[in-house]
Amino acid sequence: MLDTIIAGALNYAQTMSHWETIAVILGVAYLLLAMKQSQWCWYAAFGSTAIFSWLFFDVSLLMESALNVYYLAMAIYGWVAWHKGAHSENESLKIQSWTMNQHALAIGSVLTISLCSGYLLSENTSAIMPxxxxxxxxxxxxxxxxxxxxxxxNWLYWLVIDGAAIVLYIDRELYLTALLMALYLLLATIGWFIWRKQFNQQTNDDSNLATVN
Incomplete structure (x- = not known):
């Protein structure tokens, strides 16, 4: 199995799409900038997802293609939200942490909707691994x-999602994109520690401000 993957990766490297290369570079730039809470991450996200929307459709990953269309909209929304937060006292744009109930609701909803859409795709389309x-x-x-x-x-959620996505991309011979997801696993881990440190500092600052007031 490993020999097959390696051989396929080497063969793919010779015929790799320049568009996929650009999308991967922009994808890495997005994550690095997001780790720094830089608004420029949304520009990189828009360019990367525009390319991936077409690439995934071309290899019959229909849900992944639709997802990247959603990413395009979120890149615009994210830029607006972060831009507004950077020029106001909007507390919601500070790093926040969800409760266990919020996580339970979120995870349960994703699993339920995934089962429903997976069934519909398997019965009505030619989608791969629906x-x-x-x-x-x-x-x-x-x-x-x-x-x-x-x-x-969000960084912990990405660890699970990107890990699962690697299986999809290897199956579709999108080896560079699979490699990107593997890199995302590392960067998401780093992002978690960076944001958690900033969240703790933010919490301490808010606590000290409340004490002063």
């Missing part, structure tokens, strides 16, 4: 919204 495709899609929809609201735990 249940896994659905899970990564609906999970990413939720988690992308979490990023736009600066929910701390």
């Amino acid at each position: 249940y896994l495709d659905s899970f990564t899609t609906w999970g990413a929809i939720l988690t992308t919204w979490m990023v736009t609201r600066k929910v701390l735990e």
Whole structure:
């Protein structure tokens, strides 16, 4: 199995789409900038997802293609939300942490919707791996919204979603994109620690301000 993957990756490297290369570079730029809470991350996200929308449609990952159309809208929304927060006292744009009840509701909803859409895709379309495709899609929809609201735990959600997405991309011979997801696993881990440190500092600052007042 490993030999097959390696051989396929080497063969793919020779015929790799320049568009996929650009999309991957922009995808990495997005995550690095998001880790720094830079508004420029949304420009990189828009360019990367526009390319991936077409690439995934071309290899019959229909839900992944639709997901990237959603990413385009979220790139615009995220830029507006972060831009507004940077020029106001809007507390909601600070890093926030969800309660266990919020996580339970979010995860339960993603699993339920994924089962429903996976079944519909398997019965009515030629989609590849419809249940896994659905899970990564609906999970990413939720988690992308979490990023736009600066929910701390978004990084943990990405670890699960990106790990599952690697299986999809290897199956479709999108090896560079699978490699991107593997890199995302590392960067998401780093992002978690960076945001958690900033969240703790933010909480301490708010506590000290409340004490002074």
